[in-house]
Amino acid sequence: MKLNWTLKPYPTLSLNELYALLQLRSEVFVVEQTCAFQDIDGQDQTALHLLGHTDTGELAAYTRLFDAGACYEQVSIGRVAVSPKYRRYGLGRELIRESINACNQAFGPQPIKIGAQLYLKAFYESFGFVQQGAMYLEDGIEHIYMFRP
Template sequence: MPLTWTIKPFADLTLTELYDLLQLRSAVFVVEQTCAFQDIDGQDQAAYHLLGYSETGVLAAYARLFDAGITYPEASIGRVAVSPEFRRFGFGRELLRQSLAILETRFGAQPIQIGAQLYLRSFYESFGFRQHGPMYLEDDIEHIHMVRT
C-alpha cells in the first residue's frame, strides 16, 4: 500500500490538511502517549509539513521539517508520527527517508539534529543519527538529542 507524499509550507496547507495533521499529532503524542503538552507551539508556521496519505485519503504519516537555525542550529525533523493503524507497513522508515531527502533538496547537505524518544534510538541510528548529549526528560518521556552529519 503506497502513500501519496505532499510537502508544503504552513501557508499552503489546506484547512483539511491542517486538521488532519493536528488530529494525527494529537492521537499519537497526546492520547496514545498519555502526555498533556502544548503541541501547537508556534513553530508550525516556520516548518515544511510532510504528509503521507493512504489510498483512502487518511493521513498515515507526518513530520515537520526545519531549516537550520529555527529549532536547532542544524536543520531538524520533528513531530514524526505514523498513525497506529498504518505502523505495520514500514511507513516510519519511508517517512524518515522522505524527510531526509526533502531537507537535502530544499536546504542542501548539512547536519540534522533531532530530539528523539530514547526507545527509538536504534531506529534513528539506522539512518546515521548518533546520540549527542545525555538523556533528558521532556514531558516525562525519556529523550536524547541526535545528530546526523
Template sequence: MQITWTSKPFHDLSLLELHDILQLRTEVFIVEQNCAFQDIDGQDAKAWHLLGQTAEGQLAAYARLFDAGQCYAQVSIGRVVVAPAFRRFGLGKDLMREAIAHCEQRFGAQSIKIGAQQYLTKFYQGFGFEQQGDMYLEDDIPHIYMLRA
C-alpha cells in the same frame, strides 16, 4: 501500500490537511502516549510539513521539517508520527527516508538534528543519526539529541 509524499509550508496547507495533522498528533502524542503537553507550540508556521497520504487522502504519516536556525543551529526533523492503523506497513522507515530526502531537497545537504524519544535510538541510528549528549526529560518522556552528519 501506496503512499504519496508531499511537503508544504504552513501557509499552503489546506484546512483539511491542517485538521488531519493536528488530529494525528493529538491521537498519538497526547492520547496514546498519555502526555498532556502543548502540541501547538508556535513552530508550525516556520515548518515545512511532510505528509504521507493514502490514495484515499488519509494521513498515514507525518513530520515537521525545519531549516537551520529555526529550532536548532542545524536542519531538524520533528513530530515524526505514523498513524496507528498504518504502523504494520513499515511506514516509519519510509517516513524517515522521505524526511531526510525532503530536508536535503529544501535546505541542501547538511547536518540534521533531532530530539528523539530515547527508546527509538536504534531506529534513528539506522538512518545515520548518532547520540549527542545525555538523556533529558521532555514532558516527562526520556529524550536524547541525535545528529546526522
C-alpha cells in the same frame, strides 16, 4: 503499502490538511502517549510539513521540518508520527527516508538534528543518526539529541 508524499509550507496547507495533521499529532502524542503538552507551539508557521497520504487520501504519516536556525542551529526533523492504524507496514522507515530527502532538497545537504525518544535510538541509528549528549526528560518521556552528519 506506499504513500503519496506532499511537502508544504504552512501557508499552503488547506484547512482539511491542517486539521488532519493536528488530529494525527494529538492522537499519537497526547492520547496514545498520555502526555499533556502544548502541541500547538507556534512553530508550525515556520515549518515545512511532510504529509504521507494513503491512496484513499487518509493522512497516515507526518513530520515537520525546519531550516537551520529555526529550532536548532542545524536543520531538524520533528513531530514524527505514524497513525496507529497504519503501523506494521514499514511506514516509519519510509517516513524518515522521505523526511531526510525532503530536508536535503529544501535546505541543501547538511547535518540534521532530532530530539528522539530514547527507545527509538537504534531505529534512528539505522539512518545514520548518532547520539549527542545525555538523556533528558521532555514531558516525562526520556529523549536524546541525535545528529545525522
